[in-house]
Amino acid sequence: MFIPLHDHNRLVHVPLPYVNLAIIAVTVLIFLVFQDAGEQQAVAASSYSFGLIPVVFFDLRDLAPQLQVLPEWTSVVTYAFLHGGFMHLIGNMLFLWVFGDNVEDAMGHLRYLAFYLVCAAAGGLAYAVMDVNSEVPLIGASGAVSGVVAAYLMLHPRVKVWVLVLGRIPVRLTAVWLLGAWILYQVFNAITAADSQVAWIAHIGGLAAGAVLVLVLRRPGVPLFDRNLA
Template identity: 55%
Template sequence: MFIPIYDVNRLKYIRLQYVTIGLILVNCLVWLLTRAMSPGEADFATLALGFIPAVTFDYAALPPIFSILPEKASFVTYAFLHVDFWHLLSNMLFLWVFGDNVEDALGHVRFLVFYLVCAVAGALLHGLLDPFSAAPLIGASGAVSGVVAAYLMLHPRVRLWTLIFFRIPLPLPAFIPLLIWVGQQFFMLVLDVRGFVSWGAHVGGILAGAFLVVILRRDGVPLFDRVVVAPKSAELDE
């Protein structure tokens, strides 16, 4: 429905969003490595590192050859694999636009913990909704959904440039597109619980992100910041 382009929301506590950039680079590197693999090797990586509820909850087992890491590690490793370039691009674009300000509000180390816990929460809810599923879950959407939820709670009034219907650029208060996006995830979870997209992972990340930002943010960082920050191109000369 919309694509975030950029916001003008300056960093207040950190000079550079090292963790956000690092996460994007790791995701891109893993994608490039999997693209360089043969189809059989890529399938092996998906089964070995993807989150498979039936395996994690001991309803099924993979052959020992896939046990390159402990089974529970897939709660995190799945979030660094992507189906294709567009899957990767959409997740990394959301992380780039929103991750820097959440990292600023939490600090580098806490933001990394926040991101990984949101990934775990996304996998957990996905698995609880369909514990017998043998399909691997992959993608950073659960973790990124947590970042979006945190940004919404921190900076709802910041002006956010978005492409509406993927073609109309508009500067909007962040709470408008982000509330619509969050509502869509819950709506689709009810409507399409076992569809191709794991709405459960998205909702799990959202719930974790909304909770964690309350307890992990720096002292003095407010929730629901009332300061309106507009893009420069939307400012009026006085």
């Protein structure tokens, strides 16, 4: 649909959103080093060892011993730090780069880290619960990033965001229209896209978690819906 580039939204409470930057750095490093920059065998091995596989998560089937690295329950978070290719990685990290810093600013460093991990877990659980017998590993930060998008929209719907529409046309849009359309797109695909390779339901789980968590994790006095703007 679009590629986010920049938002006109200054930080108020934190001089440097180092948790958001660290999440991006760790995710990119894992992809480049641990997943051999998207090499097929490395991606496959990491997906089965650290991705979220519903049938394994619910103890309905065991992984091969050589693939068992961490307890199964940890995969509800570890999957979010893996990606299947450069475009998968870049898309998620761009959203996190543009929108994550202001969510961290609204919450504080530690609460933002907890927020990100819980949104990842919510997205993963939504995917697993919807198909407990699935043997397909879920990987990617989309569930967590969806939570960030939901929180940003509730905090800053009136902020202007520069995006590339269709990957080439620069447009400046208000966040409520931009991210609102993005959320509707996720919901539409979650309902209609059968047998898709994209885990749309994980996005919905992350969105729901982000919308709820921002209500309780934002700093005291931080308004919703840009109520502090004239």
